[in-house]
Amino acid sequence: PAVVAGVGSAADDPADDAADDVLDDIAQMHLFRRGVSGEDDPGAAEEGVAPRPPRPELLQIHNSFILAETRDGVIIVDQHAAHERVLFERIVASFERGGAEGQRLLFPIAIRLTKPEVELIESILEPLAALGFEISPFGTDAILVQAVPSPHRYFDAEKCVREMLHELTHGSDLMNSARNQNERVAMSFACKAAIRAGHDLSNDEMQELFDQLFATELPYHDIHGRPTVVRLGLGELRKKFGRT
Ligand SMILES: [Zn+2]
Numbered sequence: 308p309a310v311v312a313g314v315g316s317a318a319d320d321p322a323d324d325a326a327d328d329v330l331d332d333i334a335q336m337h338l339f340r341r342g343v344s345g346e347d348d349p350g351a352a353e354e355g356v357a358p359r360p361p362r363p364e365l366l367q368i369h370n371s372f373i374l375a376e377t378r379d380g381v382i383i384v385d386q387h388a389a390h391e392r393v394l395f396e397r398i399v400a401s402f403e404r405g406g407a408e409g410q411r412l413l414f415p416i417a418i419r420l421t422k423p424e425v426e427l428i429e430s431i432l433e434p435l436a437a438l439g440f441e442i443s444p445f446g447t448d449a450i451l452v453q454a455v456p457s458p459h460r461y462f463d464a465e466k467c468v469r470e471m472l473h474e475l476t477h478g479s480d481l482m483n484s485a486r487n488q489n490e491r492v493a494m495s496f497a498c499k500a501a502i503r504a505g506h507d508l509s510n511d512e513m514q515e516l517f518d519q520l521f522a523t524e525l526p527y528h529d530i531h532g533r534p535t536v537v538r539l540g541l542g543e544l545r546k547k548f549g550r551t
Pocket of ligand 1 (some may be wrong): 498531
């Protein structure tokens, strides 16, 4: 769909080639999970307790990637790329609904602006507000951040705003790929606010990220066009071990 931009990939992109297979794998994972209902677990049904659906086991490696067994091998998800995709699609949808509410800060953050940032700020206050940032001018060369979005528990709002202002004033390949100011702000936020490599995720957080990623319209690429998922098939593994 036209609303979701920032996607492109080389023809030899293995994640792209394998996209259909991954989709099959994910569908299988979900089928497997949905396949077990209360009827299959009479004990739970009697007690009126909803049984916990079995989920594929996820393993975080190097606090950066998430590994999952699939029907035909394994998939490896880049946690930052995946979350960036999730955030971007959520923002685009939220912009269409008029924006999201932020959380009010107990202690507002004052951020001093450079001259180019002072010139920019007025034009991005509206999309920033739609993201959940409540920002007001503070003197002639600063802003006061009074409410912020909360994309994940490691989120550093001040760092995010500073990095976004820097990217929006200095430009980047990502900024060049956007079609308008709102999209530039949305893309910059998705990139800067997404969970980073190096952050430890709980099992529930990994499951949530998986569910959200595979519910997006373009789950296989981040907004830079890089893959979010790499697939290693059993056939490839067997070949590597000389078992052909
Ligand atoms: Zn990025």
